[in-house]
Amino acid sequence: MQVLALAARGTHDLVARECRALGLPVERTAGDGVWMDLTPEQTAKALVGLRIASRLLLHLGGFHAEDAESLYEGAWDLDWPRWMNADATFAVHASGDLIPSTPERRGLDHHLFVSLKVKDAIADRLTRKLGRRPNVAREDPEIRVVVRGRRGRWDVFLDLADPPLHHRGHRAQPGPAPLKETLAAAVVEVVDWRGQGRLHDPTCGSGTLVIEAVNRHLGIPPGCTRWFGVERWPHHGETMQQHLDEERRKGVDHAKSAISKAKGLDVLATDLYPDAIEAVRANLIASGLDGIVRVEQLDAAKLAPPPAGTTIVCNPPYGQRLGGEGVEDLFRSLGDAWRGFTGVTAWVLEGHEGFQAAFGMADTGHQDFSNGPLPVTLRRYALGRVAKANA
Numbered sequence: 001m002q003v004l005a006l007a008a009r010g011t012h013d014l015v016a017r018e019c020r021a022l023g024l025p026v027e028r029t030a031g032d033g034v035w036m037d038l039t040p041e042q043t044a045k046a047l048v049g050l051r052i053a054s055r056l057l058l059h060l061g062g063f064h065a066e067d068a069e070s071l072y073e074g075a076w077d078l079d080w081p082r083w084m085n086a087d088a089t090f091a092v093h094a095s096g097d098l099i100p101s102t103p104e105r106r107g108l109d110h111h112l113f114v115s116l117k118v119k120d121a122i123a124d125r126l127t128r129k130l131g132r133r134p135n136v137a138r139e140d141p142e143i144r145v146v147v148r149g150r151r152g153r154w155d156v157f158l159d160l161a162d163p164p165l166h167h168r169g170h171r172a173q174p175g176p177a178p179l180k181e182t183l184a185a186a187v188v189e190v191v192d193w194r195g196q197g198r199l200h201d202p203t204c205g206s207g208t209l210v211i212e213a214v215n216r217h218l219g220i221p222p223g224c225t226r227w228f229g230v231e232r233w234p235h236h237g238e239t240m241q242q243h244l245d246e247e248r249r250k251g252v253d254h255a256k257s258a259i260s261k262a263k264g265l266d267v268l269a270t271d272l273y274p275d276a277i278e279a280v281r282a283n284l285i286a287s288g289l290d291g292i293v294r295v296e297q298l299d300a301a302k303l304a305p306p307p308a309g310t311t312i313v314c315n316p317p318y319g320q321r322l323g324g325e326g327v328e329d330l331f332r333s334l335g336d337a338w339r340g341f342t343g344v345t346a347w348v349l350e351g352h353e354g355f356q357a358a359f360g361m362a363d364t365g366h367q368d369f370s371n372g373p374l375p376v377t378l379r380r381y382a383l384g385r386v387a388k389a390n391a
């Protein structure tokens with residue numbers, strides 16, 4: 001099966017690397033992510049094991065269309081009866097480039113319009129074949145069809161994971177402004193903490209970064225306690241189900257053993273606010289890591305110097321809660337408090353244009369990502385020996 005592992009901005013190479021690390025045959029990295037030709041066994045491995053990819057999509061086909069009629073025809077021609085029946089509910093979600101309308105021709109100038117055209121093609125085709133019209137369900141469909149447009153080419157997929165891969169199945173409480181687990185996984189992949197020295201998130205919120213870092217270090221597959229959209233498809237086949245059950249079972253067995261053997265890790269999650277402390281505690285219990293990660297209510301601007309060799313990783317507030325000036329005061333206090341931490345590396349994921357100047361240190365490297373629609377940057381600081389930035 002042709003499968004696309006979707007990669008968010010800044011994560012293409014990381015997704016290709018994690019696919020290879022799972023033993024998956026990467027064909028190419030292009031545009032939206034990483035393309036692979038997978039067996040059902042490999043698909044199950046990808047669903048359960050991918051940390052950074054945002055979705056896993058089964059490619060049904062692609063065609064060129066610049067108007068509504070050719071979009072309808074292109075969608076009609078795909079092999080819907082192979083994957084759907086009249087009892088399964090479905091929804092269509094379109095994204096990507098649009099084609100403007102002209103006086104002579106109704107273009108494809110709205111994602112909702114594209115979705116409706118493809119939905120009509122699928123429903124008409126199945127009605128013709130099966131004698132009954134399948135039901136559309138905007139909320140919680142059994143089959144999610146994804147249409148992605150690029151310069152007049154439309155690629156049509158079924159979403160194998162649905163809900164997306166950042167749903168790990170262990171978030172009990174969201175906290176004030178949670179990171180997506182897939183972005184947190186990209187961050188901890190770059191940070192590459194391997195259990196050496198302390199790992200501390202001083203603005204931990206719901207704890208996503210420490211949970212992803214510990215799971216990565218212990219090799220716990222992110223999808224071993226969740227279900228996947230493909231399990232609700234009428235025709236996915238028994239083999240896929242067996243492989244998924246097997247991958248999850250292996251993952252859970254490994255998690256139990258890795259957690260019970262994880263002695264001597266020094267992982268700390270702290271936050272100033274009680275709602276965050278409550279959320280991180282609940283999420284650690286739900287993910288089974290409550291015996292590994294210590295939680296404390298602390299002001300990140302008043303930390304005692306951590307032991308040399310500590311890795312700090314955090315995403316401080318973006319400013320919505322504190323407002324522009326309030327948040328820059330916080331960045332200034334963090335920079336002043338942390339500047340002298342000898343032998344400590346800090347990784348800060350920030351999305352505020354005044355961050356660098358307020359934090360007041362020059363980074364020693366950075367990488368751009370997106371947090372939903374917000375561009376964010378992961379910056380590395382070698383504390384204790386950094387010059388004051390002129391920024």
Ligand SMILES: C[S@@+](CC[C@H](N)C(=O)[O-])C[C@H]1O[C@@H](n2cnc3c(N)ncnc32)[C@H](O)[C@@H]1O
Pocket residue numbers: 174175176177178179180202203204205206207208209270271272273276298299300301314315316317318330
């Ligand atoms: C963007 S959120 C972090 C989200 C977190 N990474 C997650 O995935 O849930 C920023 C966090 O900084 C915390 N915070 C704000 N000011 C703080 C301070 N002075 N000390 C410690 N934490 C602070 C907020 O309570 C919030 O949980």
